[in-house]
Amino acid sequence: MRYTLLLLICWLCLMAATGNSTSASALVYLSANRTDTVKKAALITSFPFRQYYGGVVVIEARLNGLPDTLQFILDTGSAGISLDTSTCARLGIPLTPSDKIVRGLGGAKPVSFAMHRTLILPGLEVDSLNFHVNDYELISQVYGLQVDGIIGYSLLSRYIVTVDYDKEMINIYSKGQYDYPRGGLLLKPSLTLIPIISAPLRNGKAESLNRYYFDTGAGMCLLLSNQFVKDSGLLSSRKRRRKIIQTEAQGLGGKMSMHITTIQEFKIGNYAFRNVPVYLFDDKTNITAYPFLGGMIGNDLLRRFNLVLNYPKKEIYLLPNTHYRDPFDYSYTGLIIYFVNGRIEITDVIGSSPAEKAGFKKGDIILAINNNFSNNLQVYRDLLKNVGTRPMLLLMRNNELILKKLPIKSIL
Numbered sequence: 001m002r003y004t005l006l007l008l009i010c011w012l013c014l015m016a017a018t019g020n021s022t023s024a025s026a027l028v029y030l031s032a033n034r035t036d037t038v039k040k041a042a043l044i045t046s047f048p049f050r051q052y053y054g055g056v057v058v059i060e061a062r063l064n065g066l067p068d069t070l071q072f073i074l075d076t077g078s079a080g081i082s083l084d085t086s087t088c089a090r091l092g093i094p095l096t097p098s099d100k101i102v103r104g105l106g107g108a109k110p111v112s113f114a115m116h117r118t119l120i121l122p123g124l125e126v127d128s129l130n131f132h133v134n135d136y137e138l139i140s141q142v143y144g145l146q147v148d149g150i151i152g153y154s155l156l157s158r159y160i161v162t163v164d165y166d167k168e169m170i171n172i173y174s175k176g177q178y179d180y181p182r183g184g185l186l187l188k189p190s191l192t193l194i195p196i197i198s199a200p201l202r203n204g205k206a207e208s209l210n211r212y213y214f215d216t217g218a219g220m221c222l223l224l225s226n227q228f229v230k231d232s233g234l235l236s237s238r239k240r241r242r243k244i245i246q247t248e249a250q251g252l253g254g255k256m257s258m259h260i261t262t263i264q265e266f267k268i269g270n271y272a273f274r275n276v277p278v279y280l281f282d283d284k285t286n287i288t289a290y291p292f293l294g295g296m297i298g299n300d301l302l303r304r305f306n307l308v309l310n311y312p313k314k315e316i317y318l319l320p321n322t323h324y325r326d327p328f329d330y331s332y333t334g335l336i337i338y339f340v341n342g343r344i345e346i347t348d349v350i351g352s353s354p355a356e357k358a359g360f361k362k363g364d365i366i367l368a369i370n371n372n373f374s375n376n377l378q379v380y381r382d383l384l385k386n387v388g389t390r391p392m393l394l395l396m397r398n399n400e401l402i403l404k405k406l407p408i409k410s411i412l
Contacts (some may be wrong), residue, residue, distance in 0.1 A: 003394045006065065008389070012347075013090070014258045015122060016336045024394075027052075028029055035365065035386070037296075038162070038175065038176065038177045039174075039176040041160050041173040041174055041175065041176035041177060041178040042173060042174045042176065042178050042179045043171060043172075043173055044120065044123065044124055044159070044172045044174055045122055045123030045124045045171075045172050045204070046122075046123070046169055046170065046172075047059070047060075047121065047123065047169070047170055047172070047235070048121035048167065048168055048170075049074070049163075049169070049170055049381065050111075050130060050300030051124065051165070051168065051373050052143045052145070052186075052219070052378060053143060053219050053299040053378065053381060054219020054220055054299055054375075055165070055219065055299040055300050055302070055323075056073055056216070056217065056218075056219045056296065056299055057074040057075075057141070057163060057216060057257075057299070058071055058072065058073055058143075058145070058147075059071075059072055059074055059075065059151070059170060060072075060117055060122075060179065061092075061120060061121045061122065061151075061162070062119075062120040063117055063118065063119065064117060064120060064125075064127075065187065066091050066093075068091060069122075070087065070148035070149060070240055071089075071145060071146060071147060071148050071149075072147075072148060072149045072150060072151045073108065073139075073147060073149075073150045073151070073217055074148045074151050074163070074170070074216060075152045075200065075216055075217025075219070076149065076152065076194065076195055076214055076215055076216045076217065076309065077152070077154065077194055077213055077214075077215030077216065077217045077218060077296065078150050078151070078152025078153060079152060079153050079193035079194055080131075080132055080152055080154045080156035080193075081119070081129055081130075081132075081150070081151055081153075081155060082102075082131055082132045082133065082134050082148040082149050082150045082155055083093050083114055083131040083132075083133050083148065083154075084134065084140075084146075084147060084149055085133055085134065085136070085137075085147050086135070086136075086137065087146075087148040087149065088133055089096070091148075093114050093117075094114070095113065095114055095133055095147075096112060096113045096114075096115050097112050098110065098111060098112060098113055100113075100133060101134065102287050102394050103287055107298055108285050108403060109118070109284075110170055110395070111132040111134060112132070112133045113130050113131060113132055113133065114127060114130070114131040114133060115130050116129075117129050117130070117131055119123040119151075119155065121132065121250070123263070124192060125174055125345060126155055128157065129154055129155075130154075131137075131149065131385070134150075135332075136137055136149075136150075136274060138146075138255070138338075140268055140339075140341075141196070141338035141339050141340055142338060142348060143339075143377070143378075143379060144339035144344075144376070144377030145339075150217065151215075152194075153193050153194070153311070155335040156309055156311045156400040157311045157312070158175075158312075159172045159173060159174065159175065159289065159311075159312075160172070160173040160174070160176075160308065160309070160310045160311075160312065161173075161309045161313030162306070162307065162308050162309070163216070163217070163306065163307040163309070164306045164321075165304075165305075165306055165321050165323055165377075166306065166321045166322050172293075175312045178310060180308060181316045181319055181333060182321035183319060183320075184305070184315070184317055184318050184320070185268070185269040185270065185271065185318045185319075186276055186315060186316075186317050187268075187269070187315065187316040187318065188315060188318070189214060189314065189315075189316055190211070190288045191311060191314045194214075194215070194267050195213070195214040195293050195316060196211050196212065196213060196214065196293065197212060197268070197297070197316075198210070198211050198212075199210065199212055199266065199267060199268050200266075200267050201222075201263050201266045201267070201276075202263075202264055202265040202266075203234045203235065203263050203265075204264065206234045206236065207230075207233060207356055208234060208294070209293035209305060210215050210228065210291075210293070210295075211233075211293045212293060212294060212295055212296050212297045213288075213293065213295075213296035213297065214296075214302070214316065215296045216233075216298075216299045216301070216302055216307075216389050217296055218296055218298030218299060219296070219298060219299060220264060220277070220279055220299075220300050221266075221273075221276050221277050221278065221297075221298055221299040221300045221301040221328065222263065222276055222277070222278040222295060222296070222297060222298065222301065223278070223279045223280075223281060223295045223296045223298060224232065224278055224279070224280055224281075224290050224291050225280075225283040225293075225294065225295055226240075226280050226282050226283070227283065227290050228290055228291070228294040229280055231291070231297075232294075234263065235261065242261045242262050242263075243261060243262075243281070243333055243395070243411055244259050244260075244261045244323065245259060245261070245411055246258075246334075246350055246351070247257055247259065247279075247332075247334070247350060248336050248347060248348055248354075249261050249279060251344045254382040256281065257373070258279050258280060259281075260277060260278065260279050260332070260411055260412060261277075261278055261280065261411065262275050262276060262278060262330070262412060263275075263276050263278045264278055264281070266351055268297070268301075268318065271305075271318070271319070271320070271392065273301065274326075275328065275330075275412065276328065277300075277329065277330065277411065287396065292388075298326075300329075302318075302410060303323055304320065304321065304323045304324045304325075305318035305319055305320055305321060305324070306318075306319045306321045308321075308390040328385060329385055330410045330411050331384065331385045331386070331387050331408050331409070331410065331411075332353070332354070332408070332409050332411050333354050333355045333406055333407070333408055333409065334347035334351075334352075334353020334354055334355040334356060334382065335340045335349060335350075335353070335355040335360060335384075336349070337377070337380070337381075338349070339377045340378075340388070340408065342375075343365050343375070344366040344377055345363070345364070345365055346360060346361065346362055346363065346365075346366065347362065348362055349362055351362060353390035354406065354407045354408070354409050355406060357407075358404055358405065358406055358407060359392075359404060359407070360404060361397065364395045364396070364397050364402075365394055365395060365396040365397075366380065366395060367394045367395065367396055367401075368394040369383045369384065369391055369392070369393050370383060370391050371392075384406065384408060386406070386408060386411065387408050387410045388408065388410075389408050390405040390406065390407050390408070391405070391408070392404070392405055392407055393405070393406055394395075
């Protein structure tokens with residue numbers, strides 16, 4: 001169901017680089033190529049995670065000196081690690097102002113830091129972390145849970161992290177020699193703070209090879225900048241004309257208007273995906289620095305592989321899992337719904353969409369769908385994915401109960 005799109009690029013700009021030095025003995029060791037003495041990666045801890053809309057991974061952790069269990073999104077699109085503004089206020093975490101800038105699709109702004117904190121995961125404590133602080137209220141409303149922070153490069157760069165979407169388990173290993181399982185694909189991304197990979201896409205006769213952020217924190221398949229799409233001619237073929245439909249997305253900095261369509265083929269290595277849903281956006285904050293990047297690959301596509309994130313060696317390993325052949329979500333209604341103050345609210349209705357034509361209005365509260373009164377945002381989204389159906393919604397509007405059917409159309 002195409003209601004919302006979470007884009008979690010937390011690109012912390014102007015971060016100070018950490019100097020690395022190599023001793024003379026290390027140089028001798030490298031030149032001797034004595035791989036027999038390389039320490040093997042050792043398993044440190046394993047713990048479960050939960051998946052939300054678009055396959056986004058949510059894990060539980062604590063901070064030193066605080067009893068509350070917090071919920072974090074695991075995000076390769078984050079150049080650091082962060083906490084929610086309201087979480088810091090609730091827990092009384094002191095903040096240090098800075099001149100650093102955090103940039104996202106919705107805008108850019110200076111941020112404060114929660115300095116020198118320790119993240120406590122099941123079986124592992126990660127110390128000396130500086131959390132930048134952002135307002136994640138909108139993201140919390142998108143997923144229907146309190147998002148207390150985002151975990152990115154600051155943790156991933158210290159360990160080898162595996163994400164098993166079949167078992168919904170994360171394993172964390174020490175740095176060292178890691179034996180990848182057979183049958184997958186080893187990527188060598190460009191990796192400074194956020195992984196970048198090259199991948200080809202095709203639509204009709206138009207083909208393009210470009211670079212993309214590898215972003216597990218984005219609950220979508222692909223996001224392309226409008227300038228890249230225009231210059232590549234991907235949507236200009238009359239024989240391969242695709243529907244281009246207006247929608248809305250949410251990201252760091254707020255809401256923004258986007259369009260959604262499909263691309264005939266997108267490939268990661270030898271793995272090809274056809275008729276892939278693609279969001280198109282105006283890159284006003286220049287996060288892709290086009291033509292350097294064409295956009296990003298999100299977790300609705302990446303979740304089809306079990307991942308090994310080996311940042312210390314600048315490697316990512318993909319192994320197809322049981323979700324590899326899951327159908328893509330082509331549903332569209334133009335209904336934008338959030339979890340606000342304990343209720344599922346229609347926060348916007350896209351003009352000329354099926355939802356507008358059916359009489360849905362901004363501010364309507366959804367009480368039930370097809371007699372399901374769970375008030376669970378994830379469940380309701382799943383109930384509204386069946387293209388060609390007309391589910392019945394029970395609404396509250398101006399303290400009156402209303403029943404309305406919602407036609408679910410396709411973006412294909």
